[in-house]
Amino acid sequence: QQQVKQSPQSLIVQKGGISIINCAYENTAFDYFPWYQQFPGKGPALLIAIRPDVSEKKEGRFTISFNKSAKQFSLHIMDSQPGDSATYFCAARTSGGYNKLIFGAGTRLAVHP
Amino acid sequence: EPEVTQTPSHQVTQMGQEVILRCVPISNHLYFYWYRQILGQKVEFLVSFYNNEISEKSEIFDDQFSVERPDGSNFTLKIRSTKLEDSAMYFCASRAGTGFDTQYFGPGTRLTVL
Numbered sequence: 001q002q003q004v005k006q007s008p009q010s011l012i013v014q015k016g017g018i019s020i021i022n023c024a025y026e027n028t029a030f031d032y033f034p035w036y037q038q039f040p041g042k043g044p045a046l047l048i049a050i051r052p053d054v055s056e057k058k059e060g061r062f063t064i065s066f067n068k069s070a071k072q073f074s075l076h077i078m079d080s081q082p083g084d085s086a087t088y089f090c091a092a093r094t095s096g097g098y099n100k101l102i103f104g105a106g107t108r109l110a111v112h113p
Numbered sequence: 114e115p116e117v118t119q120t121p122s123h124q125v126t127q128m129g130q131e132v133i134l135r136c137v138p139i140s141n142h143l144y145f146y147w148y149r150q151i152l153g154q155k156v157e158f159l160v161s162f163y164n165n166e167i168s169e170k171s172e173i174f175d176d177q178f179s180v181e182r183p184d185g186s187n188f189t190l191k192i193r194s195t196k197l198e199d200s201a202m203y204f205c206a207s208r209a210g211t212g213f214d215t216q217y218f219g220p221g222t223r224l225t226v227l
Contacts, residue, residue, distance in 0.1 A: 034215060036156075043117075043204050043218035044156060089156060098144060098161040098168040099208070101216060105155045 002027045004092050006104025013111050019077040021107045023090035026071065030102075031095035035064065035075050038087045038106075047088070048075070080111045115139040117219035119205050125225045126195055134190045134222045136205030142217075143210035145188045147180065149173070149201040150221075156204065162188065163210075195226045 006023045013019045023033075032051055036044035050057045050064040050073065057064045063076040077084055090104040118137045126132050138145050147159040160170040162180055170178075179191045188207075192199055202223050206216040 036218075041221075043220045045218070046215050049215060091156075098163055099216075100146065100158045100161055100169060101148075101156075101206075102158070103156040 002029075002092075002094065002102050004090060004102050004104040006090050006107060008107060009105065010108045011110070013077075013080045013109065015080065015082060015111055015113050017080050017111075019075075019080045019084070019109055019111070021075045021088055021090070021109075022072065023074065023104050024070075024072045025092050025102075027092075027094075027102075028071070029095050030092035032093040032099075033064070033066065033073050034091050034093070034101070035062075036089045036091060036103075038089065044089060077109075080109075082111045082113050085109055085111050115217075117205055117207055117217050119203075119219040119222050121222060122220065123223045123225070125227065128197055128226055129194050132192050132195055132224065134192075134203050134205075134224070136188045136190070136219055137186050138188055138205065138207030139209075139217060140186070141209065142207035144168075144208045144216075145180075145182070146206040146208075146216060147190045148204045148206060148218075150204065151201045159190075159203075192224075195224075197226050200224055200226045 034049035035047045037047045038044045061078045066073045087106045091101040120135045145162040150156045160174045161168045202221040204221045205219045208216045
């Protein structure tokens with residue numbers, strides 16, 4: 001089953017707080033896990049991505065934590081800002097073949113000033 | 114920075130009409146994709162295209178859908194006879210095809226079927 005489950009559906013965080021979004025997958029035939037940020041009316045934009053042989057990746061205020069044995073990964077946004085308010089999608093890339101992306105359902109993040 | 118472009122940004126059509134959505138992937142990318150997003154829902158894979166042929170398609174991509182790369186730059190999605198349920202945002206994506214590379218998405222075309 002190629003599925004990615006994402007939670008929470010929506011998240012409200014105060015400015016300066018930490019936003020945490022979680023994803024879990026079932027299929028082990030995924031080889032790459034990107035996170036996309038989407039603003040209303042725009043296409044998904046790559047935020048950060050991780051390979052399953054790495055447990056953590058940090059880029060600026062954004063960190064992915066990856067737990068291969070639990071088949072879970074999460075996005076942490078440190079010092080959340082109002083400009084971070086967007087919908088965040090986790091995704092998993094199928095290995096081999098032509099590497100389509102399977103997306104989670106999305107998390108709508110609102111950062112209040 | 115290179116980007117994927119899509120036209121039109123918004124397409125309104127009558128049910129049963131044919132529509133063609135256009136995309137210009139990033140040059141030198143080899144793999145091309147179409148995804149769709151029904152309002153408020155997740156992004157869903159439709160089809161992947163490589164070496165001038167469909168490499169994989171989802172169950173959504175039925176006989177009413179087709180893709181084409183008519184020249185060296187454009188990548189199109191055609192819906193032959195649109196249905197109300199085809200109303201969605203359609204995103205084109207491309208990737209270079211070099212190992213753990215990323216799919217870059219275009220801004221999307223909002224298709225409204227009346």
